[in-house]
Amino acid sequence: xxxxxxxxxxxxxxxxxxxxxxxxxxxxxxxxxxxxxxxxxxxxxxxxxxxxxxxxxxxxxxxxxxxxxxxxxxxxxxxxxxxxxxxxxxxxxxxxxxxxxxxxxxxxxxxxxxxxxxxxxxxxxxxxxxxxxxxxxxxxxxxxxxxxxxxxxxxxxxxxxxxxxxxxxxxxxxxxxxxxxxxxxxxxxxxxxxxxxxxxxxxxxxxxxxxxxxxxxxxxxxxxxxxxxxxxxxxxxxxxxxxxxxxxxxxxxxxxxxxxxxxxxxxxxxxxxxxxxxx
Amino acid sequence: xxxxxxxxxxxxxxxxxxxxxxxxxxxxxxxxxxxxxxxxxxxxxxxxxxxxxxxxxxxxxxxxxxxxxxxxxxxxxxxxxxxxxxxxxxxxxxxxxxxxxxxxxxxxxxxxxxxxxxxxxxxxxxxxxxxxxxxxxxxxxxxxxxxxxxxxxxxxxxxxxxxxxxxxxxxxxxxxxxxxxxxxxxxxxxxxxxxxxxxxxxxxxxxxxxxxxxxxxxxxxxxxxxxxxxxxxxxxxxxxxxxxxxxxxxxxxxxxxxxxxxxxxxxxxxxxxxxxxxxxxxxxxxxxxxxxxxxxxxxxxxxxxxxxxxxxxxxxxxxxxxxxxxxxx
Numbered sequence: 001x002x003x004x005x006x007x008x009x010x011x012x013x014x015x016x017x018x019x020x021x022x023x024x025x026x027x028x029x030x031x032x033x034x035x036x037x038x039x040x041x042x043x044x045x046x047x048x049x050x051x052x053x054x055x056x057x058x059x060x061x062x063x064x065x066x067x068x069x070x071x072x073x074x075x076x077x078x079x080x081x082x083x084x085x086x087x088x089x090x091x092x093x094x095x096x097x098x099x100x101x102x103x104x105x106x107x108x109x110x111x112x113x114x115x116x117x118x119x120x121x122x123x124x125x126x127x128x129x130x131x132x133x134x135x136x137x138x139x140x141x142x143x144x145x146x147x148x149x150x151x152x153x154x155x156x157x158x159x160x161x162x163x164x165x166x167x168x169x170x171x172x173x174x175x176x177x178x179x180x181x182x183x184x185x186x187x188x189x190x191x192x193x194x195x196x197x198x199x200x201x202x203x204x205x206x207x208x209x210x211x212x213x214x215x216x217x218x219x220x221x222x223x224x225x226x227x228x229x230x231x232x233x234x235x236x237x238x239x240x241x242x243x244x245x246x247x248x249x250x251x252x253x254x255x256x257x258x259x260x261x262x263x264x265x266x267x268x269x270x271x272x273x274x275x276x277x278x279x
Numbered sequence: 280x281x282x283x284x285x286x287x288x289x290x291x292x293x294x295x296x297x298x299x300x301x302x303x304x305x306x307x308x309x310x311x312x313x314x315x316x317x318x319x320x321x322x323x324x325x326x327x328x329x330x331x332x333x334x335x336x337x338x339x340x341x342x343x344x345x346x347x348x349x350x351x352x353x354x355x356x357x358x359x360x361x362x363x364x365x366x367x368x369x370x371x372x373x374x375x376x377x378x379x380x381x382x383x384x385x386x387x388x389x390x391x392x393x394x395x396x397x398x399x400x401x402x403x404x405x406x407x408x409x410x411x412x413x414x415x416x417x418x419x420x421x422x423x424x425x426x427x428x429x430x431x432x433x434x435x436x437x438x439x440x441x442x443x444x445x446x447x448x449x450x451x452x453x454x455x456x457x458x459x460x461x462x463x464x465x466x467x468x469x470x471x472x473x474x475x476x477x478x479x480x481x482x483x484x485x486x487x488x489x490x491x492x493x494x495x496x497x498x499x500x501x502x503x504x505x506x507x508x509x510x511x512x513x514x515x516x517x518x519x520x521x522x523x524x525x526x527x528x529x530x531x532x533x534x535x536x537x538x539x540x541x542x543x544x545x546x547x548x549x550x551x552x553x554x555x556x557x558x559x560x561x562x563x564x565x566x567x568x569x570x571x572x573x574x575x576x577x578x579x580x581x582x583x584x585x586x587x588x589x590x591x592x593x594x595x596x597x598x599x600x601x602x603x604x605x606x607x608x
Contacts, residue, residue: 049298049309050556051299092558136367136550137550137551139547140549201482204479204563208493208494209495210497262295
């Protein structure tokens with residue numbers, strides 16, 4: 001566990017150091033706070049052939065720089081939930097915690113950019129650490145894996161500004177909608193280099209022990225295999241003061257085969273973000 | 280909604296097919312293969328796992344009830360003669376019951392009525408008291424699932440610091456948390472001590488194991504009990520972590536095991552789930568003594584064998600033998 005925590009801490013420190021490099025660019029800078037709900041499905045074939053499904057809750061914080069030519073994002077996401085399987089009336093549950101740290105940088109592709117359309121491509125580095133607990137698996141109750149993906153990412157943005165104000169009437173509700181800048185965007189990221197850190201052959205392992213000091217994760221293996229696909233659809237509404245609200249649908253799917261049995265994961269998440277413009 | 284629908288179908292396209300199944304053959308084969316690929320004691324227990332597959336698979340048929348399927352698979356697992364091997368269904372749990380293979384050698388009522396009638400202490404997970412007229416401390420630790428607290432050990436060892444010996448009663452201690460082993464043993468050594476080796480299955484071959492991993496006990500910085508005998512009482516109900524404790528004790532000179540051999544459980548159990556949702560576990564590692572001999576899974580023998588005489592419950596023969604041993608030192 002100490003190794004996992006040290007690795008996560010290193011990721012956070014590296015990401016924060018990247019942030020200064022991130023913001024030597026032109027465009028608007030935002031601090032992003034978001035929360036979301038969704039569903040997750042996972043299966044760890046090392047311990048069970050069954051899929052576990054459940055609701056998940058996500059909290060994200062990040063720094064974002066958006067311009068016409070470039071876009072950068074540095075973010076950290078914490079998700080948790082309770083996943084269950086009740087096949088054949090054998091109800092089993094697993095708590096699930098996940099920490100994602102990601103950084104992407106995009107550059108405009110002029111050939112596919114014109115008028116209200118803006119197309120960008122670039123790279124995304126995404127690190128995910130999962131901790132799962134399923135008491136029904138007794139000595140194998142704790143599941144931990146770390147997945148690192150370097151992904152190719154493309155993003156298409158359509159500007160749909162409300163040029164003129166208008167009045168909306170629904171029953172007794174009346175709202176004056178002011179002119180506003182709005183955007184619809186869709187991004188797709190595909191894993192180009194996928195690394196995962198998964199348990200060894202027998203999943204559980206008796207390592208060297210010295211007193212009460214047990215070398216956990218000593219049997220874990222680093223593998224370069226698997227895939228990851230992440231896509232996101234956003235509706236961003238810019239406010240008069242430069243801030244923005246964003247509604248997003250996120251889809252994330254990955255397969256971490258490891259050296260022995262794979263870990264499968266899918267998430268659908270609806271997220272609401274507040275973008276605080278500070279520059 | 281459209282996007283969610285499209286992406287939901289990705290899971291079916293990109294992952295291996297759904298493996299959930301109540302088919303008896305599917306579940307039998309899954310369990311047999313899991314045990315075949317990871318169980319650690321086929322050779323020691325002289326188990327012909329291929330032959331057992333032939334025997335038990337003939338008892339499987341498509342429309343059999345879950346209860347019948349459970350009985351067949353549970354019986355097959357019991358052929359491993361291993362209490363770390365269980366099949367768990369919502370309606371039943373299969374057990375080998377190693378302790379039933381030997382005599383019952385423990386009745387705590389005798390201890391309370393005859394030896395601790397002046398009163399016993401309950402200090403966290405330990406029950407203890409001085410043995411009358413013997414200047415020996417008696418400590419009962421009934422389960423390694425209970426925390427062997429450092430404060431409790433300090434109190435106990437300080438209380439009996441002037442005794443000529445201690446008796447630690449681990450009879451019918453079914454095991455539990457491994458970390459309690461070094462916590463207790465560290466109080467009886469003065470130098471870092473190698474006590475055993477362990478190795479874990481690491482390949483599909485039944486003799487594929489990883490390297491020998493050493494297990495060291497480091498001396499505690501707190502109150503210790505040194506230079507005087509510690510007698511550990513064991514029997515067939517001493518299992519799992521207690522077997523590890525007994526094996527480790529063999530490497531510590533002032534510790535003597537008295538009673539009947541332990542029930543076994545010298546392997547680390549794993550855990551998993553079948554396609555029908557039932558869960559299972561079995562041993563995936565082996566433990567070895569300092570000469571790299573693997574026997575603890577079948578039980579650790581005491582230095583002095585002794586059994587309880589059920590015809591005379593006015594005394595505990597095993598405890599009496601331990602007192603005699605300490606007095607002879």
